[in-house]
Structures are given as C-alpha cells and as structure tokens.
Amino acid sequence: MALKVTNIFLFRADIMDLFLFFLLVVQMHSVTPVIHTLQYFTTASSQVPNFPEFVEVGYVDGVEISYYDSNIRKAESKQDWMNKITAEDPKYWQMQTEINVRNEIIHKHNLEVRKKRFNQTGGVHILQWMSGCEWNDETDEVTGWYQEGYDGEDFISLDMKTWTWTAAKPQAFPDKLKWDQDIFILDYIKYYFTEDCPSYLKKHVKNGKKVLMRTELPEVFLLQKTPSSPVTCMATGFYPDLADLFWRKDGEQMLEDVEHGELLPNHDGTFQMSVELKVEVTAEVEGKYECVFQLSGVKEDLVTKLERRSILSNASHEDNLSVALAATAAVVAVAAVLAAIIMVMVRRHRNRQGEGHQCPPSSSSSSSRSRP
Secondary structure (H helix, E strand, O other): OOOOOOOHHHHHOOHHHHHHHHHHHHOOOOOOOOEEEEEEEEEEEEOOOOOOOEEEEEEEOOEEEEEEEOOOOOOEEOOHHHHHHHHOOOOHHHHHHHHHHHHHHHHHHHHHHHHHHOOOOOOOEEEEEEEEEEEEOOOOOEEEEEEEEEOOEEEEEEEOOOOEEEEOOHHHHHHHHHHHHOHHHHHHHHHHHHHHHHHHHHHHHHHOHHHHOOOEOOEEEEEEOOOOOOEEEEEEEEEOOOEEEEEEEOOEEOOOOEEEOOOEEOOOOOEEEEEEEOOOOOOOOOOOEEEEEEEOOOOOOEEEEOOHHHEEEOOOOHHHHHHHHHHHHHHHHHHHHHHHHOOOOOOOOOOOOOOOOOOOOOOOOOHHHOOO
8 A cells, every 4th residue: 555745744743653544544454352563663864854764663463662863873662561571682772773784774765766767866765674573472473564665655465375576567577587586585474574584582472461452441522523423433542453343223333324444543552533523413412422442351341321411512612623533633643654654565684785775684593683
C-alpha cells in the first residue's frame, strides 16, 4: 500500500506519533491474542525540513520499544522492560546503535542510487522500508515480511513463500535479479526470519509480558455535531488493540447505515476507534440502539444506549465535546502528515553488498547480532 505526497512540509509533526500511526494504518499482518510481532520502520530522506535524514522505530505488538535518528545517533529504549535484555546481552544497545550508524550510511547512499535510477537530482525524496516477523506462541509458527517503497510508490518486496523478490517498478529489477540469484543473501534472509528475528521477539515478549498482556477498558462517548448529523460512538483509552466497536438495534448488530472509523493510537500507548450511525435521534428510537464495545480477554461487553441526554454535541455540553474530540483531532492531524510522507513498508538490513544499491543483509554478518 503506497501513500502519496500532498504537502511535504507537513513533516514537522511529531515523529513518534507519525510512526505509530503508520504502523496501525498500513500494517498488513493481523495480530491475535496468541500472535506477537516485532517490526522495524525506517526512513531515509533528503531535503525534508525539520526531519532527520535517517530514522528507525521498533515495535513489539504495536508498542514502541526503540528509537534512533541521525540527529541523536544513539539507539534508545522506549520501554523500561526493554532494558531487561541487557542482563543476558550487556552490549545490546551498543549493538543497536552500531547497526543503525552503519545502515544510516548505507541507506543514504541507497537513496542517491534510487534518485539516479529515476533520473532525479535535487528536491525532497524518501526511501522507506519495513521489516518484521510474527510468532504464534501456541503453534510456534513464525513468518516475516520485507517491503520497500520510494517516493510514495511500492518498490520491491520479498515473497516469503517462494523466497523470491517482486519488483513493483522497472527501476527495482536490478535488485530483483541480483538478490534472486545470490544464494548467500537468500540463506541469510531465511536464517533471519526463521531464527534471529523470532528469537529476539520471544525475548522481548517475555520481558514485557506485564505491559503487552494487560487489558485497559476505554471511555465511551456518543458525539454529534448537529441534531441532523450522524451519531458517532467513540471508544478511547483501551488496550490492547484487539477490539471491536459496533452499533446494535433491538439486539442485532447493524451492517447498514453505519460507517467504521480507523483504529488509531493515543499518545499514552492506548488506542481509540469510532463508528458512526446514520439515524435521526427522536424519542421513538431512544433505547432501540446501542453502541457495543468488545475487548479481547474481557468477557463482558461495554454497552452504551443511544439516548439524547447522553449525546455530546455542539448544541449542548460543548466544553465536554471539545475534550472528547481532542484526541481525535490530534490524530487527524497526524493522518494528514502521514498522507504527505510516503510511508511504504520495507525491510531493514545490516550490511550492504553489490554495486551501491540497497540489498538484504550479508550472509557474512554476525547473524546473532544483526537484523535486516
């Protein structure tokens, strides 16, 4: 899924919210109560105002765990429990910094190669990629993904079933041809996805179990701009993101006259979601409609009946409405930023091979201390 540039100067938004929003919007890999994910999102850019030239953010189960950019030049932990890994690997964060410093140099160069392939010179250009793996803690099944994008378009990706590369653009064919024929790169990639990435994921899940396995129930609001507008049911502040929100009429879930919003992050690591109902709120319909929130691991539903006195609107309870909508407005702003910054997924690597273009990690790397 590629995201187009609309106004590149929107990059001034907060980086952390931006990457978390990207993770939730474009993530193509579903998460269930027994499936865990480790993902790295990376961006190399040129001539973007007030935005680092190289940024990487890591996530476990959608929770930010690490951050590095070309300004601070140091890999940082974003969760206290992430530091537990140094008990068995004292040089873990030093290693993360070294990997990022190396990849910063490599991918800045790769960005210049991409520009040449597209016959571009100056201006704003973005190279982005996502790598990750997921692990089913019941079946022990693991899988991974690697996708790259350039300037808002899909560029190249790895098919984990056939272990072959798919070029989305003619300019990506040199990479595809080289990587499909390089048995050493292929062997390393297989090792990374079947052994290295899942190994670290299991360690992180173990160390962060109390945070990653917790449940938090949301606050639920009924919102309406005007008496003739749709009624929005918004649930905010819940965790994890394995949740459902829907309207029910006379005990039956509604499939028509409803519109579901995106699952979005809050600044505190919780989530929010909304669903609109097209209905005229009259005395006759009160009590017939209910907004139902369901959270994985919680047996009882949160049910909010549609009653005029419960609706926050511009016509009444204006102050409360403003507070309830604040989080949504903030995320809408981030959505605008995201639409501007070309977040296409791509996989990370540790070492560069070949003739100056991005390639997967070298098989000669220290596999226990590297990641794409």
